[in-house]
Amino acid sequence: MPLSSPSRVGWTLADWRAAYRSGQLKLNDVYDASPSADSDTAWIARIDATRLQTQLEQLEHRLAAVGGDISRLPLYGIPFAAKDNIDAAGWPTTAACPAFGYTADEDATTVRRLREAGAILIGKTNLDQFATGLVGTRSPYGVVSNAFRSEYISGGSSAGSASVVARGLVPFSLGSDTAGSGRVPAAFNNIVGLKPTRGWLSTSGVVPACRTLDCVSVFALTVEDADEIATIAGGYDASDPYSRSFPKTTPKMMPLRLAVPDSLEFFGDTQAQQTFNQAVEAWRALGAEIAPIDFAPFAQLAALLYEGPWVAERYTVAESLMERDPAALHPVIRSILSTATRFNAVDAFHDEYRRAALARRINETLEGFTALLVPTTPTIYTISEVLDDPVRLNSRLGTYTNFTNLADLSALALPARFRNDGLPSGITLIAPAWQDRTLAELGKRWQQHMSLPLGATGRALSAVAKETKPSIPATTVRLAVVGAHLTGMPLNHQLTSRDAVFVERCRTAASYQLYALANTTPPKPGLVRAMTGAPIEVELWDVPLDRFGSFVAEIPAPLGIGSLELDDGRIVKGFICEPIGLQCARDITSFGGWRAYLASLK
Template identity: 35%
Template sequence: MTDSDAIADRLRRAPLYRVLHALARGEISSEALTGACLAAIARDHALNAWTWVDDAGALSAARASDERRAAGKPLGRLDGVPVAIKDNIDVAGLPTSLGLPGHHAAAREDAHVVKRLRGAGAVLLGKTNLDEGAFGTIGRNVHHGDVGNPVNTGRAAGGSSAGSAAAVAAGHAIIALGSDTLGSIRIPAAFMGLVGHKPTFGELSCRGLAAGLRRLDCPGVIAHCVQDIALLLPVLAGYDAGDPRSRKRRVPLAPPDWAPGELRAGVVADLAALGVSPEVVERFSTAMACVAPVFGSTQPVALDIAPMDIAATRRAALLLMEAEILAAHGEAMQSASERLRGLLAFAEGKSAVDFARADRRLDAYVVQVRRLFEQFDVLLLPTVPMAPPPAGAPEPSNLADLCALASLAGCPALSLPLSGGQGLQLVGAPGSDLRLLELGEIISAVADCGE
């Protein structure tokens, strides 16, 4: 292995900010880095992290990036950075399979977030594997193979953005785009020792993202550290008139102005009642003992009261999600597994009144969460209720319950890695993404995150 090969092999596992520095200083070329990522993808094929890999397109884009840098005219912030895209997000010229079998026509244009990545010079490596139909929490796919966990081997990868997380964890890509409807970014990020960010609903355009549940769907990022996400959010965020739910800011996305000594933190205190395992309760309590001094004040928050029945509200959201998947992808679902077709069939037996009741329940939940954030500025809780289950084990029914709290209310959420495939989750009021990212960097420095 040459010195250049060794540098490329090391950098493919490095945080984004380190890679950007290396590319800007000429320590590594995009072509060498992209080649190292593609070689790793080929070696790790048993991981089942990818559905489509565009070797020729990626290498061509990398060479073009190197030429721009040599001319002193980089295209944008991410010029030359190898990126993975979840296979429910459109990339022009590549199929969007949604984890289903068969032939899929190539997308005619990039999803809005992909267009912003490409516009910043990112090198798009291909599409990553996911739970079938993006409907799952453990990375299970009978068509493309279950996604492996390269960090906690023999354990579930988490989902549905399983391949995106595995690609970053294994050094196949520097960063990855995923989608999060009820925890699909944060769960695999926690299971693989990574950072996952679900933005405020509407902050990133969903145009070109295959619908799961439009009132909850969010594109988001999986990366090695919080600083990487802080670099990416301004690139990806922005109003899109083509997305009816796109959030139009009155002021530009900018760092928040807040006094740490006055920051109020709510800490979920009824974890056992929410089905959290003793192992996770203990790990979360240890992390909170380190984190508490960061805030001006902390207060316990109970979520097991009837209006905040997260599990029941998540089930209402699943009914809406099943109906929307059938409405948006009904023909494609004919090739789905018997398991997925059976889950979706549940929605066909419900009435319009049932769907209206479920929708109204979600509206009531949003109001409850808004009232919670009148009491504090940020809510802290575990990302997942248990450590990663063994690969091949039955899918736990409550794996997304703790992530659902933020999703159901459209709140931003950040998952920081804790040891043992667990995560520390920060949830903020809508629009507080940058506050969460600043807090996440501080907490990562003082807590035993990922150690």
């Protein structure tokens, strides 16, 4: 294992940050890049001395660029893993097929953004070959077993990514999710699986399963960590033709009202049925109204994924290998992909029309609900059961997952109560596209209410380090700056010349819109509070009280100082813009901040 001390097993982002900031940890003391002697099938490739040294040098340069302040790198020194269908520069990408493998020249966009925030990649993880499967048994690199009982499956296809998080080897990992690959293994290993709205996290640099449906997913021990990682890794990416900007209208639906299927299938697994019924009652205890809905269109859409022409889309990835050397593929994967040839272009259009009709019906059904509540899976199987019946049992596991991306929905898989046999169970909250923030807030409430152990670490949620925000000295005004006054920007000297002190980089509440103002020198943004919006990156500075007035006097119209709400509920002073200043301004809310917008211009 690349982490040198078992005392760090099960640490969350908050634990890692607290250790670095207190001086308990020094970066060079954390990692042991020596080869491991064990045969952990969750990994396909692990960090070595060369890759470690490269990342440490890059991190040193990034830290120097922010003045040595590790708080400016939110993931400073924090380890993570990535599914081995996601590129990382200098690492092999195999998609669990050695004959397909290559060494990546560049990071996938998500990996790059995490590294830029200070994270350190320590390994590439095992998966069902070409991300085709929900079981974790379809890999020449070995079967990944359940983190609780080794005779049971881990779930897939992101089997390794879920396993290393569940065992506390990393606080988070990247997976992918086309049919449930970011949710099924989360349920089977008692962790959180965030399946974002398609297009929020770029798939640039990801080996496709179904390119039109694929999502990069996030595994973590807590909802808070999964949400933060998605926020850091997400955002519009011009290199991904399926990337989408976060829209300005994503209202939260209140009061809490959850839909549940009017008919539920557990394939005879009474323990799975019992734990889901307990979850429904737990949501009632949290104040949720529960109402049944017609699940038929969801089931019909789920069936299209493997019974329709999307199998042909999977075939496009391995087409040349299938024609050149079919024996190089896992036998189950080869048999699935071989069915692609029975579909033609006419079939594709017919089924696309069917998909669109069902997706509309599903979204109409969910109107008026905060989310759909389903079991993440209807049951769980042993490894031997899946090996004996690989296709039929795998198909059952997608009962409550396969339809999600086809209907353009967001989803969050959460741990639920343990079964009587000691295995984990899971639930999933599913909502329309771009309701990811709503799902995260619900997930945090759920996790606090259930207070389950974190993954398979045995660690309690209450043991997680609590992050505290710096207090505001009585002799200063805490000011949020959003544009030309940011660190390194043209007007930052107006703060530093008054002995203002940088506090932290954070975000506003999700009710702000950002505009690039016209005809301003130097270029400036305007921040406006609205009914809908998005979190906008800001910097907090403590300005000496006796110099604040002179600072405000330098602010030109249409800008001014008002009260801003941050995403953690704090209220601080900050830059605001008069409505008249928005004439001819460009809405840049989707970039999430002034720096990201300026970078896009280059």
